[in-house]
Amino acid sequence: MRRRGIACxxxxxxxxxxxxxxxxxxxxxxxxxxxxxxxxxxxxxxxEERVGVVAADTASGGYRVVEYSEMRPEDAAAREPDGQRLLMRAANICQHYFTLESLESVCQPENEVRLLPYHAAKKKVPYWDANAGQMVHSPPTENAIKFEKFVFDVFPAAGSSFALWEAARSEEFSPLKNAPGSSSDCPETCRRDVLELHTKWLLTAASASSLGGSRRYAEVSPLLSYAGEGLEGVDLSGNPPEGLLFVDE
Structure with missing residues (x-):
């Protein structure tokens, strides 16, 4: 990467x-x-949201991520004195920035044990039931422990040379974690969130309250707009009044 001129x-x-x-x-x-x-x-x-949080690390003077599975229930539910916002609310969405120099420093063999500890995650794993003589593909409860390492465990090595950037959830976070048909974080909610965001872009650019006709949603090609910019000249009037609108020019 250094030979290619990559800095971060x-x-x-x-x-x-x-x-x-x-x-x-x-x-x-x-x-x-x-x-x-x-x-x-x-x-x-x-x-109850299954997401880690970024918190101050007193040992390093910087920050670290506390996994949701390692948080005490009372800490996960603690709120500000006014009872409104959660105290530990900086949800880690696994979008990180590293300089090349910082990675070269932490990726030394002697730093692996110190900076990258194992985390024990409880999982539901298919298993062979010897008594019943069959496979159990969907255990009702967690029945296995998976040891994991996380790239963000190196954050304390940055000390005070660390930044947090808070993004709008509706614009930058729609995870896919569950099977189709689940109540949240599934293919259906991901598609919905993309369409709602892109529709908002178009309506904002056109200063309109709807896309016209009975259409509710639109998708914008990433080749046309990165984050909603440059859509002011898009003409929606000539499009069919029904169905999903796909805008690519």
Whole structure:
């Protein structure tokens, strides 16, 4: 990477359909502030939400991510003195920034044990029931422990050279974690969130309250607009009055 002139990297999870790849605002802020690491977060609003949070790390003087499975229930539910917002609300959405120098430093063999501990995650894993003589494909409860390592565990190594960037959940976070037909974080909610966001872009650009006809949603090609910019000249009047609108020119 150094030979190719790469100075920094964005690392993100593949399960967030609203990820802004190479976000110029986020990366630009990190470059201007000259930080070695950074994380995007959204506000966590429900104590039961299965998402880690970014919190101050007193040992390093920087920040670290506390996984939801490792939080005490009382900490996960704690609120500000006025009872409104959660106290631990900086939800980690796995969108990170690293300078090349910071990765070269933390990726040394001697740092692996110190910076990348194993996390025990309880999982539902199919197993062979010897008594019944058959496979159990969907265990009713967690029956296995999976040991995991997380790239964000290196955050404390940045010390104070770390930045947090809070994004709007409706614009940058729609995870895919559950099977089709689930109540949340599933293919249906991901599609809905993309269409609602793109429809909002078009309506804002056109200063309109609807797309016309009985149509409710639109999808904008990523080749036409990155985050809703440049859509002011799009003419919606000549499109069919029904069905999903796909805008690519």
């Amino acid at each position: 990297l964005q690392v993100f999870g593949v399960d967030n359909i609203l990820t802004r790849v190479a976000d110029p605002l986020f990366i630009g802020h990190c470059l201007l502030e000259r930080v070695s690491m950074a994380a995007k977060v959204v506000e966590r609003t429900r104590p």
